[in-house]
Amino acid sequence: MLHGPKKTQDFARQLRRRMSLPEVLLWQALRCRPAGLQFRRQHPASIYVLDFFCPAFNLVVEVDGEGHARGDRPEQDAARDDWLRTRGVRVLRIPAQTILCDLEAALGHIVVTARGDYPSTGFAGPPPPPGEE
Numbered sequence: 001m002l003h004g005p006k007k008t009q010d011f012a013r014q015l016r017r018r019m020s021l022p023e024v025l026l027w028q029a030l031r032c033r034p035a036g037l038q039f040r041r042q043h044p045a046s047i048y049v050l051d052f053f054c055p056a057f058n059l060v061v062e063v064d065g066e067g068h069a070r071g072d073r074p075e076q077d078a079a080r081d082d083w084l085r086t087r088g089v090r091v092l093r094i095p096a097q098t099i100l101c102d103l104e105a106a107l108g109h110i111v112v113t114a115r116g117d118y119p120s121t122g123f124a125g126p127p128p129p130p131g132e133e
Helices: 006-017 021-030 073-085 096-101 103-115
Strands: 040-045 048-054 059-064 090-095
Touching: 021 040, 021 048, 021 059, 021 096, 021 103, 048 073, 059 073, 059 096, 059 103, 073 090, 090 096, 090 103, 096 103
Parallel strands: 059 090
Antiparallel strands: 040 048, 048 059
C-alpha cells in the first residue's frame, strides 16, 4: 500500500475538508462501494495526495478540473502518473465536467476499469459485508 510522510498526511486531511464539488459528488457515490470496490479519499502517497485510491486493485482516480490543463500542471500530472505506474498503480483521470454532467457514466467507467483486473475465475459474487473482509 502507498503511504506518505506526516506532512503529506496532514495536507491530505486539509484537502478532505475542502474538496471540490465534483470530488464531493464522486466521493458520495464511491462511499456506497459500487461493485464492492472500496476507495480511500485524499490518500497520501509519498509527496502526493491521491484524489481517490482503491488499494485492492491499485487504482487511482484523479478528478481533473480546468487547472490541470494550464501552465506546468500537465507535466506535473505526467510525472506523478509515471511515479505511480512504476509502483504498479494504474491512474484513471476523469474530467470534473464529466462528473458534473454524467456521474453515472463516470462511476461506470471507474468500476469497469477497476474490475478489468479481476481474475477470470477469482470473482465469485458480491463482496463480504463490511467487517468480514
